[in-house]
Amino acid sequence: ALYHINAGTDDDSGPLESFVSFSIELSSFVDYAGNLSTPNTFSYNLLSNLGNLMGSKPYVRIGGNTQDYALYNASLKEAINGTYDANKSKDYPTTIYIGDSFFESYNTWPGVKFSHGFNLAKGAVGAEGWETLERTAALACKALSNDNLDAWEYGNEPNNYPTSAQGPTRPRGWSARDFANEWLNGTREINKQMRKHCPELADFGFMAPSYDDRVRNLNATQVWGYGLDKYRSVKWYSVHNYIDGATSPGVTLQGTLMNHSRTIRDVDEQVAEYKRIMSTNKGYAPLIFGETNSLYFQGKPGLSNSFGAALWGVDFNLYSASAGFKRVHMHQGTDYRYQAFQPIDTNKTCKGTKAPYYGSIGVA
Numbered sequence: 001a002l003y004h005i006n007a008g009t010d011d012d013s014g015p016l017e018s019f020v021s022f023s024i025e026l027s028s029f030v031d032y033a034g035n036l037s038t039p040n041t042f043s044y045n046l047l048s049n050l051g052n053l054m055g056s057k058p059y060v061r062i063g064g065n066t067q068d069y070a071l072y073n074a075s076l077k078e079a080i081n082g083t084y085d086a087n088k089s090k091d092y093p094t095t096i097y098i099g100d101s102f103f104e105s106y107n108t109w110p111g112v113k114f115s116h117g118f119n120l121a122k123g124a125v126g127a128e129g130w131e132t133l134e135r136t137a138a139l140a141c142k143a144l145s146n147d148n149l150d151a152w153e154y155g156n157e158p159n160n161y162p163t164s165a166q167g168p169t170r171p172r173g174w175s176a177r178d179f180a181n182e183w184l185n186g187t188r189e190i191n192k193q194m195r196k197h198c199p200e201l202a203d204f205g206f207m208a209p210s211y212d213d214r215v216r217n218l219n220a221t222q223v224w225g226y227g228l229d230k231y232r233s234v235k236w237y238s239v240h241n242y243i244d245g246a247t248s249p250g251v252t253l254q255g256t257l258m259n260h261s262r263t264i265r266d267v268d269e270q271v272a273e274y275k276r277i278m279s280t281n282k283g284y285a286p287l288i289f290g291e292t293n294s295l296y297f298q299g300k301p302g303l304s305n306s307f308g309a310a311l312w313g314v315d316f317n318l319y320s321a322s323a324g325f326k327r328v329h330m331h332q333g334t335d336y337r338y339q340a341f342q343p344i345d346t347n348k349t350c351k352g353t354k355a356p357y358y359g360s361i362g363v364a
Contacts, residue, residue: 016286016326018113020050020317020364021059022340023291025333026117027066027092030079030105032332032343039108042351043343047112053364059150060109061207061290061329063117065166066092067156070119072132073097079105088166091298092333098136103143113150115207115290116140118190120155121169124182130189137190141198151205151235153290154186157212159220176218180226183208187233205235207290213241213270221277229283236327237277238290239270243312246300246337253303257294257312260319267316267323274324288327289320294356299338305354309338313359330360 024032034040051057066082073081079102082093106114118136122129140152158179161170170178187206195202208228211220228234243262244251256262274287294304294312303309317328332339335348340357342349 015321017056018051018054018059019321019327020054020360021061021327021329022047023061023063023329023331025064025066025092025331025336026062026070027064027080027082027096028332028334028336028343029062030102031334033105033108035079035101035104036107040343043341044109046341046353046357047109050360050364051111053361057109057112059113059115059327059329061115061117061150061153063115063153063156063210064092064291064331064333065089065156066094066096067117067153068119068121068169069094069096070098070132071096071122071128072135073099074135075099077101091336094166100139103139106140106143106148107146113148114144115149115151115153116144117153117156118186120158120182120186121161123154124186125169133186133189134193137193138197141194141201145198145201149201149204151207152187152190153207153210153238154183154190156210156291157240158183158209159211159216159218162217174218176222177226179209179218180223180228183228184230188231191233203233206233207236207238207288208234208285210238210290211240213239213266220273221280224277224282225280227282229285232283234283234285236288236290237274237285238288239274240291241266241270241289242293242296243316244295246295246297246304248295251295251300251303253306253308257303258308258315260315263312263316263319267320267325271323271325286326287324288329289325290329291331292316292328293331293338295338298333298336301337304338305356307355307358310355310357310359310362313356314362317359317363330356 076099081097083095088094123133341353345351
């Protein structure tokens with residue numbers, strides 16, 4: 001395929017700096033980045049390789065499903081404590097507490113800019129969740145006051161909340177207006193905490209709405225119309241996308257990932273919806289993939305970790321750039337099958353680069 005891509009720095013001229021970027025599952029962040037006493041230099045070297053090719057290091061979003069499970073525990077000595085429930089997910093913990101030292105990881109990769117994901121699923125509906133929002137906003141802003149902040153995020157795939165396979169966090173009748181009101185209330189609180197603790201980061205901007213492409217709950221045009229950007233606080237219009245599911249019937253390397261028409265369909269649908277939303281003149285934000293990869297449910301062995309998947313990544317990223325996406329954050333997690341690299345040795349996966357990383361090198 002031939003792609004026509006104009007490089008530049010404004011909205012009309014093509015992809016922005018660090019087009020090749022990453023999203024890391026919040027529960028895996030410490031594995032990937034380490035801490036101040038033991039930074040993960042392996043991960044940093046791989047990010048630096050991409051930075052050398054692009055002229056700027058990848059931006060890294062910290063979030064995913066586990067950002068909406070994470071609660072704050074001031075007495076926690078370790079960075080994160082996660083409990084797995086195999087009935088909900090075998091790939092990540094679904095009961096999570098983070099402590100103060102979790103935020104050290106934001107200062108182990110010099111030159112990398114981050115977005116931090118706050119918990120909307122629990123943050124907006126209970127005292128413990130709201131306290132987590134207040135306390136972690138202060139900790140996050142201090143950790144990201146070193147010219148290493150890209151944006152904030154409040155909630156991951158909220159259109160999944162009423163139907164989540166890991167357990168619904170909102171009733172079936174939860175509406176687009178309900179979501180918009182909760183999001184606006186929470187982001188006002190985040191900015192309030194910024195003004196109190198890190199005034200230089202006040203009103204820095206959010207990526208939103210962080211929608212999952214597969215679910216049609218909470219009509220995105222309605223949400224935007226209800227004023228999601230009424231305070232001009234949305235810095236990036238962020239959407240998520242997976243070509244298909246790891247457990248979906250009929251998924252193959254040739255017919256699914258290496259099928260260019262599937263990439264065209266997904267990307268073009270996202271762009272068309274984005275244009276409809278922006279045409280309402282209810283605010284404006286450039287379009288990014290805040291989270292994406294090959295097959296949801298963390299990828300499929302033999303497909304998502306193959307060199308065929310690396311070629312899919314090249315095709316997907318370049319077509320996204322030609323269609324108007326400004327940045328693409330490929331999602332990662334410890335032991336995930338579609339990961340670009342495994343940051344540590346575990347009893348499931350050896351530390352090392354994986355095939356999709358070389359796809360990212362090709363795009364960079």
